[in-house]
Amino acid sequence: MNERALITRLRARIPAAPDWVLTGPGDDAAVLTSARGCVEVVTTDALVEGVHFRREWPRRRHVQGALRTDALRTGAFDIGRKAVAVNLSDLAAMGATPRALLLSLSLPPDFPVEEFDALIDGVVSLATETRAPLVGGNLSRSVTGLHIHLTAIGAVRPRRVMRRSGARPGDRLFVTGSLGAAAAGLAALSAPEQPGSDEILNAHLRPSARLRTGFIVANNRAASACMDLSDGLADAVHQMCEASGCGADIDARTIPVHKAATRAQALSGGEDYELLFAVPARRVRRFLAAVRQAAEVPATDIGVCTKALDVVLTEDGVARPMPDGFDHF
């Protein structure tokens, strides 16, 4: 199929846009009204075949006593949805409301049109749920591998923006949800003989962004800093401390490790699209009320920001340096 035919297919799969989209796909660029009283929040992220995902995972299983190898296909629908989720997670961390998406796809020569449709449907499904319409994009070929580059555009009131750099000594550190399930799911997918529960496979294949939690906490000015956990908790704590000019003391036993994950996966596995917040002590109640109001996942107090610049993990009174995060690269 040529580019024009694919674009026609794509446009047929996109529902009518909300009223802030003045010009959607089909022109040289898309046109959006500005959100009144807001600043713009923009981010881009990519999922690359063979780096961030595979389209097929080999599976071995015993069928009537014999070892059989077959394949678990990662649905293109899920890949499209995840490409959106990882971008929305960055907007969530800033406290922003999503407004629009741009999709730049590079398709390998053998890419089946049914998978193209499913990929677009995955993008559009999460775009529609979060009211972040797909307003434009670009299709190109790839020599090998599917590349999905997505840009998300959001808005937030200027005094509500959360950044990484706002944490101060004495602030409590909170993390949403439970950690390590995505890494455990990836480990199960990578080991052909491990079945892996649906829950951990879903944590890897179908992550959610904590948009409501990020927005409501920001809107209540309940946190001094926030970032998402795309590269793992250890990385997030390091980054937030570095940006804020403080250190942190994390209580190892309070980390909400997912029941199917190891602590190492929870700390450094990456791809948990949860949020790390720094919360001034006098705002903890307000913060917890905001998290409850968002009704996504609970938040857990895992430690405190310190004046000393070290980032330490304390267990049974013994402090050791926090390990490094996951390097996606």
Place this chain on the structure above:
Amino acid sequence: MNERALITRLRARIPAAPDWVLTGPGDDAAVLTSARGCVEVVTTDALVEGVHFRREWPRRRHVQGALRTDALRTGAFDIGRKAVAVNLSDLAAMGATPRALLLSLSLPPDFPVEEFDALIDGVVSLATETRAPLVGGNLSRSVTGLHIHLTAIGAVRPRRVMRRSGARPGDRLFVTGSLGAAAAGLAALSAPEQPGSDEILNAHLRPSARLRTGFIVANNRAASACMDLSDGLADAVHQMCEASGCGADIDARTIPVHKAATRAQALSGGEDYELLFAVPARRVRRFLAAVRQAAEVPATDIGVCTKALDVVLTEDGVARPMPDGFDHF
């Protein structure tokens, strides 16, 4: 080099941002103030190694009577600059002023750090010249080939936006610059024994976007429709007519074919980042004054929009159907 080290290198190469950038690279997302009284214009485009460019072109030449093969390297600086130019060309076509760029790079395993630096310098050089700072991005690995996905964000006053769909029967069609040089340059690069003049090689490797022309024409409301010529003149005329619900009659002998190009290259070669305008007859003077004021390249009257839906190329009184455009895909 790992991701963190490359990001540190990248950030060191980015100059201080203008005042509308509230948060630049280094947070989960970038934050921009909205342009007062403007709507947002957003677009994304990609350059993929092996599809849109090569990092090396084989060259054959006679040295002291013997045929020698060596390579012309496409500088990573030029590739980075071109990735920006092709996006800015889309903003130019809407009449928008650039405000910010987001860069999502996928780097092949063997990518030298010197080329990384040069690529970023190329992006930053055009970003700086056009006051469209690089405010964020993403680095990932690629299994093979360099992928450069770029998003450009611009602004325009709402009643100044130019779209493809505004052309009306009777409007004159104008095209900027001369056409076909980029295709001629690509043909020379693809034929190892052809030297190719610097002018046509530059047209392919170092295109410019017609930002001033697009902005000034739009600001004077001198055109009823506009689009860029990324996929060639023939494609642009077809697309504008389809979007506008009209046809066109192009006078073949008026097409400004570059002196080193063929007419086929001018019509369908693609990658001429010039602009096609539809101009109501009573606005032609105003349009030409705006083009002169922009002082980039002249514009040439190449034909007229028609009520009949056909797109025809007329020569010596004989009308034949306009060929199809270049399919990048």
